[in-house]
Amino acid sequence: xxxxxxxxxSPTGTLHVGxxxxxxFNWLYAKHHRGxxxxxxxxxxxxxxxxxxxxxxxxxxxxxxxxxxxGPTFQSxxxxxxxxxxxxxxxxxxxxxxxxxxxxxxxxxxxxxRDLVHGDxxxxxxxxxxxxxxxxDGLPTYNFACVVDDAAxxxxxxxxxxxxxxxxxxxxxxxxxxxxxxxxxAHIPLIVGSDRARLSKRTGATAVADYRDVGYLPExxxxxxxxxxWAPGGNRECIPPTEIVxxxxxxxxxxxxxxxxxxxxxxxxxxxIKQATVERLTDLFAERLIAxxxxxxxYDRAWLSRIAGLLRDRLKTLSQLExxxxxxxxxxxxxxxxxxxxxLRRDGIAANLSALKDRLKQLGSFExxxxxxxxxxxxxxxxxxxxxxxxxTRVAVTGRAVSPPLFEVMSIVGQAKVIGRLExxxxxxxx
RNA sequence: GUCCCCAUCGUCUAAUGGCCAGGACAACAGCCUUUCGAGCUGACAAUGCGGGUUCGAUUCCCGCUGGGGACACCA
Numbered sequence: 001x002x003x004x005x006x007x008x009x010s011p012t013g014t015l016h017v018g019x020x021x022x023x024x025f026n027w028l029y030a031k032h033h034r035g036x037x038x039x040x041x042x043x044x045x046x047x048x049x050x051x052x053x054x055x056x057x058x059x060x061x062x063x064x065x066x067x068x069x070x071g072p073t074f075q076s077x078x079x080x081x082x083x084x085x086x087x088x089x090x091x092x093x094x095x096x097x098x099x100x101x102x103x104x105x106x107x108x109x110x111x112x113x114r115d116l117v118h119g120d121x122x123x124x125x126x127x128x129x130x131x132x133x134x135x136x137d138g139l140p141t142y143n144f145a146c147v148v149d150d151a152a153x154x155x156x157x158x159x160x161x162x163x164x165x166x167x168x169x170x171x172x173x174x175x176x177x178x179x180x181x182x183x184x185x186a187h188i189p190l191i192v193g194s195d196r197a198r199l200s201k202r203t204g205a206t207a208v209a210d211y212r213d214v215g216y217l218p219e220x221x222x223x224x225x226x227x228x229x230w231a232p233g234g235n236r237e238c239i240p241p242t243e244i245v246x247x248x249x250x251x252x253x254x255x256x257x258x259x260x261x262x263x264x265x266x267x268x269x270x271x272x273i274k275q276a277t278v279e280r281l282t283d284l285f286a287e288r289l290i291a292x293x294x295x296x297x298x299y300d301r302a303w304l305s306r307i308a309g310l311l312r313d314r315l316k317t318l319s320q321l322e323x324x325x326x327x328x329x330x331x332x333x334x335x336x337x338x339x340x341x342x343x344l345r346r347d348g349i350a351a352n353l354s355a356l357k358d359r360l361k362q363l364g365s366f367e368x369x370x371x372x373x374x375x376x377x378x379x380x381x382x383x384x385x386x387x388x389x390x391x392x393t394r395v396a397v398t399g400r401a402v403s404p405p406l407f408e409v410m411s412i413v414g415q416a417k418v419i420g421r422l423e424x425x426x427x428x429x430x431x
Numbered sequence: 432g433u434c435c436c437c438a439u440c441g442u443c444u445a446a447u448g449g450c451c452a453g454g455a456c457a458a459c460a461g462c463c464u465u466u467c468g469a470g471c472u473g474a475c476a477a478u479g480c481g482g483g484u485u486c487g488a489u490u491c492c493c494g495c496u497g498g499g500g501a502c503a504c505c506a
Contacts, residue, residue: 010505012505012506044505044506045505047505048505048506098504101504103504118436118437122435123434123435124434127435127502134504135504136504137504139504141504141505142505142506145506161500162435162436162500163499164501164506165436166435166436166502167501167506187436189436189437190500192499196498197498198499198500227444229443231444231445233445233446235445236455237444237455238455254437255437255438256436256438257437257499259442259443261443261456263442264443264455264456264457265456266456267456268456270468274469313469313470324467375465386465387466390465390466393465394466400466400467401467402466402467402468403466404467404468405464405465405466406465406466407465
């Protein structure tokens with residue numbers, strides 16, 4: 001029997017990191033076993049469901065590269081199916097109408113099921129003496145719709161969060177009442193925040209879309225998520241998604257909750273950015289910069305490629321591009337007060353910057369070696385330490401005390417702009 | 432409160448009775464360097480506690496403690 005799994009989010013919020021990991025594990029399991037991954041939207045809460053969240057969920061899954069083999073299917077469009085099953089139980093005397101809904105009395109018993117990650121779990125059903133099947137608004141409840149759909153869709157494995165363990169015995173009872181065969185279950189541990197409680201906005205971003213927007217590469221995010229609660233054995237950390245598919249084994253999923261660690265995510269993302277080709281990085285940069293209005297749609301690709309090459313092994317997130325390197329894209333630049341105070345307001349700086357400007361004006365080529373040569377020559381001529389010229393120049397050209405290697409930055413910014421910035425700094429900022 | 436689940440460095444994890452409990456992130460130190468970063472090197476750091484079982488327990492069993500989750504006509 002081929003594997004069929006499903007991811008069944010409810011559109012009552014943006015796609016949460018925890019849900020994304022559940023989706024990922026299902027997807028990995030399906031792909032590993034050459035099975036089918038079904039997407040089902042559980043929109044049976046009329047008050048809280050919102051089409052905008054469906055869009056967010058779809059977009060977020062797309063970002064992660066998790067594509068559904070079937071679906072999305074909407075529960076709100078299969079009401080007849082649930083009604084039919086409820087009627088069947090009523091006809092058999094197993095359920096009854098109450099307050100306009102349908103309820104299912106539960107006989108006290110102990111239910112044991114074998115969980116793929118936890119082993120046997122036993123629950124006493126006297127904890128819940130009845131289950132609501134259909135609400136008085138005509139929509140099915142979660143546990144009922146879930147059972148009817150999983151059976152109808154021939155789901156073989158239900159992989160979901162730990163927090164659903166208590167629902168499983170309820171669903172098992174319904175399978176039995178309906179005469180249906182239940183799937184296998186794997187309850188994966190929750191992702192928790194730094195407070196060890198389930199990941200919430202309180203301890204960091206929870207929406208997958210936010211991570212996308214900050215500039216985490218999908219394979220880095222997927223890689224990180226996969227490592228939360230699972231490890232292939234050996235000492236692999238940086239494992240591209242295609243390889244994770246091959247290695248993934250739900251039996252190796254840990255039982256304990258895993259804490260989300262942004263620093264490790266950052267490190268992994270940096271690794272993937274470093275491994276990305278300049279071509280790809282240029283595309284990613286262009287997309288961001290155009291969206292933020294920092295370059296025009298007719299941007300100079302060769303120029304942006306140089307920037308990609310320069311920043312490739314310095315970025316942890318793509319957002320650092322526009323946050324820390326605005327001086328590459330805007331004119332005039334902004335100057336950090338502290339950098340100006342510490343590095344420009346000193347005797348002789350203005351003269352040095354002015355002298356450098358004069359030398360740079362003479363240059364026929366503004367490639368990095370020529371720029372560096374001009375600066376070094378001035379340093380030698382004036383008997384300066386290299387830092388004495390370089391640091392103030394950095395502030396004059398970038399507005400900041402830290403930047404990528406200065407001479408390449410200058411070359412990229414270009415002769416005219418560099419000269420203009422040196423002139424401005426010498427005249428208005430330097431001592 | 433009741434029920435369920437869980438427990439290895441600060442964090443993510445490896446080791447499913449047997450080499451000095453391994454790796455990674457972070458933090459720290461050093462090297463490199465025009466700043467930062469990247470890179471390289473180094474040091475520090477864990478089996479929650481108490482009982483068992485066993486020649487031998489991170490590993491198996493029991494208890495405790497601690498943490499989390501679930502207890503809706505939400506999903």
